[in-house]
Amino acid sequence: GAGVSQSPSNKVTEKGKDVELRCDPISGHTALYWYRQSLGQGLEFLIYFQGNSAPDKSGLPSDRFSAERTGGSVSTLTIQRTQQEDSAVYLCASSPRMGSEQYFGPGTRLTVT
Amino acid sequence: GESVGLHLPTLSVQEGDNSIINCAYSNSASDYFIWYKQESGKGPQFIIDIRSNMDKRQGQRVTVLLNKTVKHLSLQIAATQPGDSAVYFCAENFAAGGTSYGKLTFGQGTILTVHP
Numbered sequence: 667g668a669g670v671s672q673s674p675s676n677k678v679t680e681k682g683k684d685v686e687l688r689c690d691p692i693s694g695h696t697a698l699y700w701y702r703q704s705l706g707q708g709l710e711f712l713i714y715f716q717g718n719s720a721p722d723k724s725g726l727p728s729d730r731f732s733a734e735r736t737g738g739s740v741s742t743l744t745i746q747r748t749q750q751e752d753s754a755v756y757l758c759a760s761s762p763r764m765g766s767e768q769y770f771g772p773g774t775r776l777t778v779t
Numbered sequence: 780g781e782s783v784g785l786h787l788p789t790l791s792v793q794e795g796d797n798s799i800i801n802c803a804y805s806n807s808a809s810d811y812f813i814w815y816k817q818e819s820g821k822g823p824q825f826i827i828d829i830r831s832n833m834d835k836r837q838g839q840r841v842t843v844l845l846n847k848t849v850k851h852l853s854l855q856i857a858a859t860q861p862g863d864s865a866v867y868f869c870a871e872n873f874a875a876g877g878t879s880y881g882k883l884t885f886g887q888g889t890i891l892t893v894h895p
Contacts, residue, residue, distance in 0.1 A: 670822075697881055708868055708885035709823070716881055725882065757822050764881040765811060765872055770822035 670771035687743040691760030699759040748778045802852040802869035809871040
């Protein structure tokens with residue numbers, strides 16, 4: 667079946683601009699996660715959604731970052747007033763339920779110039 | 780703070796050899812562990828997982844061992860192939876009060892290189 671998809675695959679933006687990154691999880695998966703991976707580093711948790719519960723936003727690095735998940739499916743991660751340190755690969759994952767295996771999308775490579 | 784870390788940042792093996800990738804974790808409340816493989820330009824790919832009530836789990840050519848006494852996790856790959864070359868991450872998920880938290884904490888990764 668179809669895996670997790672993300673768009674765009676690459677995004678280059680100027681410092682100060684806003685960006686939106688999209689994630690389509692595996693159908694039927696109730697949990698959705700966003701992570702950030704800087705070059706040569708491990709993954710850093712940002713936020714996750716589980717069903718209709720309030721999202722866990724504890725990993726968001728600043729109030730410039732926000733995310734929403736509409737209709738329990740597609741999610742959008744928004745970064746406002748982008749900074750160069752926001753440059754990274756943003757990865758989305760989904761899982762059948764919280765606390766189970768997470769399946770990752772290919773990521774969006776964000777470059778802030 | 781508590782974290783997941785890897786003993787070896789790089790590992791080079793010959794094709795056909797067995798590979799062992801190690802991981803230390805410090806959060807004693809962790810109840811679920813996953814190994815991921817990440818190839819260049821791709822997202823992490825699930826390999827195998829293990830829950831804290833087990834000490835060993837086997838998959839196809841892979842085995843994960845969990846030693847809760849010393850908080851150590853390892854991934855064994857049998858008959859390593861060039862296609863196994865990638866970065867391998869361990870990740871932990873911890874629970875508190877019987878509730879499992881969804882977010883994973885990842886180690887820095889080990890680069891596995893398999894020479895033909």
